[in-house]
Amino acid sequence: MQMKKFLFSGIAAALTAGAFLSTSALAQNNWPTKSITLVVPFAAGGPTDTVARLIAVPMGQSLGQTVIVENVNGAGGTIASTKVARAAPDGYTIYLHHMGMATANALYDKLPYDPLQNFDYIGQVADVPMVLLGKKDLPANNFKELEAYIKANGSKVTMANAGPGAVSQLCGLLFQSRMGVKLTNIPYKGTGPALTDLLGGQVDLLCDQTTQTIPYIKDGRVKAFGTTTLKRLPAIPNVPTLDEQGLKGFEVKVWHGMYTPKGVPKPILDKLNAALKKALNTPDVRKRLEDANIDIVSPDKMTPTGLKSHLEAEINRWGPIIRKSNIAD
Numbered sequence: 513m514q515m516k517k518f519l520f521s522g523i524a525a526a527l528t529a530g531a532f533l534s535t536s537a538l539a540q541n542n543w544p545t546k547s548i549t550l551v552v553p554f555a556a557g558g559p560t561d562t563v564a565r566l567i568a569v570p571m572g573q574s575l576g577q578t579v580i581v582e583n584v585n586g587a588g589g590t591i592a593s594t595k596v597a598r599a600a601p602d603g604y605t606i607y608l609h610h611m612g613m614a615t616a617n618a619l620y621d622k623l624p625y626d627p628l629q630n631f632d633y634i635g636q637v638a639d640v641p642m643v644l645l646g647k648k649d650l651p652a653n654n655f656k657e658l659e660a661y662i663k664a665n666g667s668k669v670t671m672a673n674a675g676p677g678a679v680s681q682l683c684g685l686l687f688q689s690r691m692g693v694k695l696t697n698i699p700y701k702g703t704g705p706a707l708t709d710l711l712g713g714q715v716d717l718l719c720d721q722t723t724q725t726i727p728y729i730k731d732g733r734v735k736a737f738g739t740t741t742l743k744r745l746p747a748i749p750n751v752p753t754l755d756e757q758g759l760k761g762f763e764v765k766v767w768h769g770m771y772t773p774k775g776v777p778k779p780i781l782d783k784l785n786a787a788l789k790k791a792l793n794t795p796d797v798r799k800r801l802e803d804a805n806i807d808i809v810s811p812d813k814m815t816p817t818g819l820k821s822h823l824e825a826e827i828n829r830w831g832p833i834i835r836k837s838n839i840a841d
């Protein structure tokens with residue numbers, strides 16, 4: 513009798529486990545059954561938000577559910593990264609972040625998340641160059657004049673950024689370190705609002721991605737003092753690189769990756785990866801990115817392993833650069 517009872521409870525437990533397994537397999541098969549939240553770590557209207565909104569629509573179309581962009585601003589992206597790392601790993605929270613995912617490690621003493629342990633990886637997305645910009649009324653008209661202006665005015669010169677961990681801050685501080693100057697750095701919740709203030713003349717300088725800035729450079733609403741690439745950009749060929757103007761080797765190219773919290777079942781990650789690839793192949797998306805001088809990554813990088821190995825390499829690359837430049841808080 514005892515044995516019978518034991519056997520029965522064993523079978524019941526096995527059946528329950530089986531039912532659970534098949535339910536979760538079913539849930540993975542049916543996923544997504546509701547809208548997906550795409551977390552963006554900076555303000556709406558800025559470069560990261562723009563790339564996210566461009567791909568959210570076609571990703572939603574291929575997944576059959578809306579992809580809603582949620583801007584979780586602050587602390588150079590680390591608030592959003594923490595939120596995503598702690599979210600349920602059910603595929604309904606996805607995350608677009610740039611290389612701040614790799615540099616935050618060296619900029620903050622202690623992060624509440626580990627970029628290599630607390631996330632799953634969907635794939636790399638796009639690489640965006642940056643340009644050192646000045647407000648229209650700045651007396652300097654080229655890099656040489658800017659150098660002289662900065663030397664004469666020192667900390668009276670203001671430079672906007674999107675907080676520690678943001679690429680605008682990294683670029684701005686590397687620039688100041690290479691020039692041997694300390695300007696007054698003004699943090700914003702993203703370079704969207706920072707660019708608005710540069711256009712309004714409330715701040716002097718901003719190192720920003722090309723996502724929004726090309727039209728303003730072309731029509732003279734901001735001054736472009738140099739690109740952060742080693743080659744000039746086809747969209748603004750008259751703007752010299754910082755490298756060719758004396759800041760040898762100055763290179764910041766902003767790569768982007770798409771993540772989920774750690775533990776999302778592989779079939780769901782596969783669906784997200786397929787949707788990302790399809791979105792990046794949409795002619796409208798390609799055209800919009802091309803116009804902003806943004807490079808869509810090659811297919812081998814648009815993969816979970818492509819993103820994870822790049823993230824590892826970038827953590828190793830930026831750590832020493834940031835420590836050597838003495839720009840961490």
Ligand code: MLT
Nearest residue numbers: 558560678679680702703
């Ligand atoms: C943004 O979207 O506001 C930027 O990517 C912020 C930055 O990192 O500079």
